[in-house]
Amino acid sequence: QKEVEQNSGPLSVPEGAIASLNCTYSDRGSQSFFWYRQYSGKSPELIMSIYSNGDKEDGRFTAQLNKASQYVSLLIRDSQPSDSATYLCAVILGGSNYKLTFGKGTLLTVNP
């Protein structure tokens, strides 16, 4: 089992819909979780961080964390074509307080 797994997609949603991106991780001791957005040819951009179980909302973005299920997700409401990008889940696994372990990313396409 890979340490951080994401559905590689691609995920395609119509404009205005909710996009749901999922990530699982293997280390139950993990404490810090991040979502990065990466446009083609650009570097990753941090969009959400979450540390506690439950939901965290920031504008159209909601991160959800369930440590018991070792699952973290990102919901994008009212998806826009400008949201089309690869979304990377990153986890600081237990035993470290600095090393980000990334999933392979999910390519999201929002169709006008």
Place this chain on the structure above:
Amino acid sequence: GAGVSQTPSNKVTEKGKYVELRCDPISGHTALYWYRQSLGQGPEFLIYFQGTGAADDSGLPNDRFFAVRPEGSVSTLKIQRTERGDSAVYLCASSSQPGQGAGGYTFGSGTRLTVV
């Protein structure tokens, strides 16, 4: 500076040559990280500096890779005897403190290394 600066943005080199990649972190950030991203993959950890010292170099793939940060600010990633498999985007990030509480890292725009 305002953000993490990496130079050059693109580097094409011949197999077997030596290359240096530079990272200038956000002013005042003591933690600095190098990651490598191959096509279709997420970034992979290479090395972490706290101040001038390499606190964790466990991600460096082999002894052809080396990194320094002599004054605790600018860092240089050095690759000897480059191989085609070294082709990737090399990303640098910095943070005011490592890990939890740092709110994640700010990445530079990366250096795209192509070994031909």
